[in-house]
Amino acid sequence: MDGIRVGKRIVGTQSPVTIGWENIPKVEGGTFKRLFFTWFQPAVLFGMIAFWYYAPNSIAKFSTAIGIGIGFRIFLQILEFVNPRHKSWQITWKELATDLFYVGISATCVQLVENYIGSDAIIEALQSTFDFDKFAWFTGLPLLVQALLSLFIFDLGQYWMHRGMHNWYPLWLPHSVHHYITQLNVHKGAVGNPLELFLIGLGIGGLFDFLPRAFLLAGAISMSIGAYQHINVRFDSPRWWRFLFNTTEHHSLHHSQDFESTRSNYSNWFIVIDRMFGTCIDGEAELLGMEGGRRMSIREQMLYPFTEGWKAWKERGVREPMFGDHPTAVPAE
């Protein structure tokens, strides 16, 4: 394959990718369908902001947020049947059961571990050791500024963690298994080794004091932007949306079977961070995964980072320094 030149790099030499918004297929169907799949994402985002901004205190609770989150996921699952992006990504019973297993482990075991060694626990321990308070001035900011700023700061940290995972072998090992997914569906974001789910959840949010409403707003905004990274629904997102936010198109390219394409679009919500650091590619891919699209079993996903890490450790004497300074992969930028 010849590939396509994007800036200084050539993508799509190992697997087909589509580059440029003008080349990406549009939603097909009647006026209502096209309007719905164009404005659904912004409508949900602004609707969520309005709801959490004005809801009375008796409703603006964490339990309401959980209920809305579950309902929204179910609705998106239905949309996958209504307007699938690719037939080859169709959800099946086994795929759904597998994905929900990872969601379950993430929501139970990973959360349990985070009580002890999560970033909030670490920050709390540091605060009591060095006797410093949270950044209380943060609560004086307007609610939306608190929410957006906290999300942006978290995403900036997540961007570098994610980029680090693609550039440093010890971090790549737990993240690599997530790249074995061969299709995108609503719950695929949770598929991966629990170690990675823990690492990717690290942030410095614990340093700031939030108003509860700002925290709920941040959660709602992250849900309304982040839910579309892994989903098999075709949207005609407005131009400003795909300029600001990570879309299915961006993330499918990140999961492509083409190595060079995977080294792009690292941010979680704000694709502008990738634009800032020169790692954004606007495009999409249908063929996803590693090793030509081999599907990895749950057992292998759980063990792979450790077995591969052990292998690398054993080989350390007979090859180049295992985690040496010079990367074996060519940097994307």
Next chain:
Amino acid sequence: MTSLSASGMETLPAPAEAPAILRLMQRIWHIRGEVPLPADLATDEAFARLDPLFAHAGTVHARMGDVVLVTKRDQLAQDPLSVVDSGTLRIEPGEQGPTLRYHLVSRALLYCFLAPLLFLAISQLTVFLGTLDKPTPEEIAKEKAKKDKQGEIKLNPIDKFLGAPAPEKPKDEKKDAKDKKKGDDEENEGFSPITAYVFAGIFAALYVLGRLLEPWLIRRLFQRTLAG
């Protein structure tokens, strides 16, 4: 996909019937069924029609006379037999002519059946760790002070102007005492077993769905494939 054809060989003998109790247990993750062959469809032609079903990544199959043995590994999501890990397909004479009888084994169904037990175990572990991590009176006092402080925080003038509700005021002592029982649950919110209970329920429902849906889909697949 690997094919090990030995159609000229004698067919495998039918497996010995398993005891009734074992067969009952096997229903959890074994899929058995039969599909009558269309009239005038010879065994060779029937297996030739079924052959593309085994042309998927990770599938190995071998034909021995009237029997096809199948094993699968790392099945792709879009493989129509992705829930199957191994099995046999046998063409035997039936009351209404030759019939395809299949016996397939699905670890996905077995694991889904066992998943509620895993999540129930996680819920109990969560409860146990929660009892070890009960907050000390100092921590409770600190948390209360934090909540009181939160109540004192005023909204930014912009939010006030736009009409956002102000944060709740700290509760009075009487109300606090009333809510004490509720508060006890909230104090250990990092150790709530409810999520694990919910996932135990989800997997129980998923198992029932899969046990009904997958055998139906497989039977339909064989019927359509044999009909050409």
